[in-house]
Amino acid sequence: MVGELTWPRRLLGLWVPLAALFVFALFPFAWMAATSLKANAELYDPAANPMWIRHPSLVHYIDLFKETNFVVWIGNTMLVALVSTLISLLLGVMLAYPLARMRFPAAGLLAISVAVAYLVPQTLLFVPMADLINRMKLGDSLSAVMLTYPTLLVPFCAWLLIGYFKTVPRELEEAALIDGASRWRAMTRVILPLCTPGFLSAGIFAFTLAQNEFLYALLFLNTSTIRTVPVGVTGELIRGDAFYWGQLMAAALLGSLPVVLIYSFFVKYYVAGLTAGSVKG
Amino acid sequence: MARSDCFRGSTSRRDFLKLSVAGAAGATVGADWRLRKASAKPAQITFLRESSYVKEFDDYFKNVLIPRYQQDTGIKLVYEIVAAGGSAVPRLVSIVESKAPVDAGWVQQEWLYREALLDVSDIAEEVGKQQGGWYPEIKSLSVWGGKWKSVPFGNIGQTMVYRRDWFDAAGIHTFPDTWEEFLEAGTKLKKAGHPYGMSMGHGFADNNSWLLPLLWGFGGQVVAKDGKTITLDSAETARAVDYVRKLYKDACIDDCVGWLDPANNKAFLTSQISCTNNAMSILISAKRDLPDMGKVIDHALNPKGPKGRFHSLVPVTHGIFNHTPDPEAAKHFLRWLMDPKQVAAWYRSAFMYHAPFLHAYDRDPEWDKEPRFKPDQRVLETGKLVSWPAPADRKAGEVVNKWIVIDMFAKACTGVPTKAAIADAATGLKQIYG
Amino acid sequence: MSTNPVLEAARPAARAVPVRRAFQLREWLEREAVFSWLMLTPPLLFLLAFLGYPFCYGVYLSFVRRPVAQPATFVGLGNFVNLWSDSIFWQAVWNTFRFTGAATVLKLVGGLGMALVMHQNFRMKGVTRALLLLPFIVPTVLSTVAWQWILDPGMGMFNRILMYVGLVTQGPSWLGNPTLALVSVILVNTWRGLPFFGITILAGLQTIPTELMETATIDGAGSWQRFRYVTLPLLMPVIFIVTTFSIIFTFFDFQLVYVLTGGGPANATHLMATYAYSISMGGGQMGLGSAAALAMVPMLGLVLVAMSSYVRKA
Incomplete structure (x- = not known):
């Protein structure tokens, strides 16, 4: 940043807007946390402050662990998100690298079709997708979603990676080729390592989308013990019009904690990766 | 009314005797099964249901019925539950369309896919004969083209749920018997700071369960009995629309015009409303979480209109998908489940939350444990399917799921003139009925 | 260039490959088109199988009348004609554009602000940054319940705050009033999408060379002018x-x-996606529902084309 600002300007330019952002982004979480930590009687009490806890209680957390398969759902979610992210990254690289760095016939057409794949709504896809999954005898198994999530994620990853690959100067690759390296080698040893932040950003973003996905998980994961968090939680804690508010909120918070941890660890790569490509390229 | 109740009472007592006999017979069914299928026994039967409004109901199935079935037949029973209110139908449609390995289930909105359901007439007839006979109205859902496509299980009763203490304080000591009295009482209660909260949003049950009975009570009908003639645009409908607009303005909380099904539970339990139309879930939650409120909640039948008293059914029926690899095994499972030895205790495991469509349970002692739930059973006497008087076919389902009738009322409440609101709905109906 | 450590690492290995017999195969592999297609084939096959088939099936469905569990009958453009005269569909289209437009503008402006704030040193x-991403991370089904x-x-x-401050005696009905309901979903x-904008634009800000800013300052540009003429064009x-x-x-x-x-209420917040869903799931009209879903594709394509041509001009 240019120069150091005086404290009144810093107050107005940084702390006040930052505080406003925090309030806007996080007040629903304050409510969620408060709700997960008080008994239903207090939640329903019209005289109570929705943001305050008079009698803190862990009862919803205990019930969540005791009465549902929450731990299993978390494990499933992480596994599914991880595997489908890895598949998507692999396929995304294979798609993006030639499109970004090679000249060959039909390249333009392919780039457009990858973009079009993005515009296809899930509402159009899910019935034939269910048919496909059943024909492959994959219904009710985690592999069903591990295979279908990449259909949503590959175009996304490819698009992001195309932008990133373009930022690496062409001369680098050419120099490697002149020195006798094969294209494969130039790619794996020269270009890809330079793009590590790009992988991280695409990977983390894909991971988030995968762990949030609802429709395919609902259709393809049927036994309680193989469900992911969103489907497991809504299936067993939303009973008709009776919602288990406290447990739902406890699950929402506990379910996103692992991801927050990953984010705070990788956030600088994430930031660097998501857009560096588009700016320079 | 009293006489028919009496009559029913006597038949049901006789049926109780039958129940115990049948229970004994049920024990032998298992043995019979082992004989028949010693060679080609399916590994498992998968049974799909929406997660029950009352948790104890699902727990009973998992903890008692599954082990018992395994013991009786040696077949593993898998109980898949999906969230209510939106998740079940896409799951069912995808099962039907892709022939997914699910054998039987609660066939919600069965009018969408009756072609994919097995004929279960023999089971339904047998169960009906054995347990006091079916309520006739449910046949217009389960019987299609002369065949039973599903075996009725029970109705989730939708009644008026109200705060007796606030009604008392406003000087209303018995629940209003007519819609006019209902409006009068609501006007008083809203002035006292306790408005009604009558759901009119894009939900799945709490909106239809009072708006349709109200429309019918005023003499309005959406589509005639033939399932073709659109009869919505009538003076009776206009009176019903005017009434709802006035009720909304004078007696209801503003928010209720957009409410989905959980919203009125939330508003009731947080003491924001004095009356709504709902299933048992409010009283059950209150008894568990808010004992004081639990004492002052009561249930009542819908008020009656100039053309009588009506309720709308929220029926639960079980069907078998005809792509099941072993239809006989699936049918055996359903027959086993509907055997009084199993089904009676299952009904009772959750306050008779599913009021059986079988007369044998009309006077079940379980109803006496919480007399406030009795109206939920009596809903069956005047209960009609949402399509009434038209047949419960796909078109009627489309009307419900596009909220054509609900939106007619909601529009009127948000300022659209009665004529225009009805005309909009009529246009929507024409699109569906062609 | 030759001082690049990565290249240095690649070099010795590259020199060790001059096997004569494999040369022709290698030469073939080294052709750009061949290498490209070898790379492209597996992901394309995957997408073709898992996306192409369902997509084509979906397109096919939109030209037939196809109730659930029943055979299809070809109706040509019948489904689209049907939708054309369906007032709920047009309301959903109109809602979708208002919803998307308003939410995108809000997220863009807010995200830009968020990025500028977070770009400072503290x-x-x-x-x-990680905490501000929370709304984006929590599963939508659960945060919406909150x-x-x-x-x-x-x-x-x-409404508690409005009442506490004394602005109103009784708060408005956020989900009951048709206008406010649309405002609420926007x-x-x-709320959910803002962090995504914020963090992405922040990344863009960080790649802008500081020298550019310094030069602009020396040339006498104020902070608004720096933002308008240096930062914004580079962020485009x-x-x-x-x-x-x-x-x-x-x-x-x-x-x-x-x-x-x-x-609801009364279709005030019905979007094309929710309407398509209610036609195919609630009404069981797979054909008509597919048509409604497919109708989103060209509309969205138009928006994107318009946007990209606008950006190119600017």
């Missing part, structure tokens, strides 16, 4: 990417509206 930057309470007329925080969508590509992403995701947003309002 302690605990990493944690702050919003049902936050927007509650009597118990919700919005608000919740903005990022803004374009993030906006495109967001328009697609917002246009197809289904869960949020489905859980919060179901498209």
Whole structure:
């Protein structure tokens, strides 16, 4: 940043807007946390402050662990998100690298079709997708979603990676080729390592989308013990019009904690990766 | 009314005797099964249901019925539950369309896919004969083209749920018997700071369960009995629309015009409303979480209109998908489940939350444990399917799921003139009925 | 260039490959087109199988009358003609555009602000950024349940605050009033998507060389002028990417509206995605529902084409 600002300007330019952002982004979480930590009687009490806890209680957390398969759902979610992210990254690289760095016939057409794949709504896809999954005898198994999530994620990853690959100067690759390296080698040893932040950003973003996905998980994961968090939680804690508010909120918070941890660890790569490509390229 | 109740009472007592006999017979069914299928026994039967409004109901199935079935037949029973209110139908449609390995289930909105359901007439007839006979109205859902496509299980009763203490304080000591009295009482209660909260949003049950009975009570009908003639645009409908607009303005909380099904539970339990139309879930939650409120909640039948008293059914029926690899095994499972030895205790495991469509349970002692739930059973006497008087076919389902009738009322409440609101709905109906 | 450590690493290995017999194969492999297609084939096959087939099937469905569990009959453009004369469909189209437009503008402006704020130096930057991403991380089905309470007329925080401040004696009905209901779903969508804009634009900001800023300052540019003539033009590509992403995701947003309002009251918040869903699932009309879903594709394509040509001009 240019120069150091005086404290009144810093107050107005940084702390006040930052505080406003925090309030806007996080007040629903304050409510969620408060709700997960008080008994239903207090939640329903019209005289109570929705943001305050008079009698803190862990009862919803205990019930969540005791009465549902929450731990299993978390494990499933992480596994599914991880595997489908890895598949998507692999396929995304294979798609993006030639499109970004090679000249060959039909390249333009392919780039457009990858973009079009993005515009296809899930509402159009899910019935034939269910048919496909059943024909492959994959219904009710985690592999069903591990295979279908990449259909949503590959175009996304490819698009992001195309932008990133373009930022690496062409001369680098050419120099490697002149020195006798094969294209494969130039790619794996020269270009890809330079793009590590790009992988991280695409990977983390894909991971988030995968762990949030609802429709395919609902259709393809049927036994309680193989469900992911969103489907497991809504299936067993939303009973008709009776919602288990406290447990739902406890699950929402506990379910996103692992991801927050990953984010705070990788956030600088994430930031660097998501857009560096588009700016320079 | 009293006489028919009496009559029913006597038949049901006789049926109780039958129940115990049948229970004994049920024990032998298992043995019979082992004989028949010693060679080609399916590994498992998968049974799909929406997660029950009352948790104890699902727990009973998992903890008692599954082990018992395994013991009786040696077949593993898998109980898949999906969230209510939106998740079940896409799951069912995808099962039907892709022939997914699910054998039987609660066939919600069965009018969408009756072609994919097995004929279960023999089971339904047998169960009906054995347990006091079916309520006739449910046949217009389960019987299609002369065949039973599903075996009725029970109705989730939708009644008026109200705060007796606030009604008392406003000087209303018995629940209003007519819609006019209902409006009068609501006007008083809203002035006292306790408005009604009558759901009119894009939900799945709490909106239809009072708006349709109200429309019918005023003499309005959406589509005639033939399932073709659109009869919505009538003076009776206009009176019903005017009434709802006035009720909304004078007696209801503003928010209720957009409410989905959980919203009125939330508003009731947080003491924001004095009356709504709902299933048992409010009283059950209150008894568990808010004992004081639990004492002052009561249930009542819908008020009656100039053309009588009506309720709308929220029926639960079980069907078998005809792509099941072993239809006989699936049918055996359903027959086993509907055997009084199993089904009676299952009904009772959750306050008779599913009021059986079988007369044998009309006077079940379980109803006496919480007399406030009795109206939920009596809903069956005047209960009609949402399509009434038209047949419960796909078109009627489309009307419900596009909220054509609900939106007619909601529009009127948000300022659209009665004529225009009805005309909009009529246009929507024409699109569906062609 | 030769001092690049990565290249140095690649070199010795590259020199060790001059096997004569493999040479021809290698030469063939080294051709750009061959190498490209070898790389492209597996992902394309995957997409073709898992996306191409369902997509073609979906397109086929939109030209037939196909109730659930029944055979199809070809109706040509019949489904689209049907939708053309369906007033709910047009209301859904109009709602979708208002929803997407308003939410995208709000997210863009807010995200730009968020990025500018977070671009400054302060302690605990990493944690702050990760925390601000929370709305984006929590599964939508669950965060929307929380919003049902936050927007509650009597118990919700919005109305509690309004009443506490004394602005009103009785708060408005956020989900009951048709206009406010649309405002509410736009608000919740903005809340969820804002961090994505913020963090992405922040990344763009960080790649702008500081020298450029310094030069501009020396030339006498004020902070607004620096932003308008240096920062913003350099950010345009990022803004374009993030906006495109967001328009697609917002246009197809289904869960949020489905859980919060179901498209009500009286269709005031019905979107094309929720309407397509209610036709095919509720009404069981797979053909008509597919047509409604497919209708989103060209509309969205038009928006994106218009946007990209505008950006190119600017």
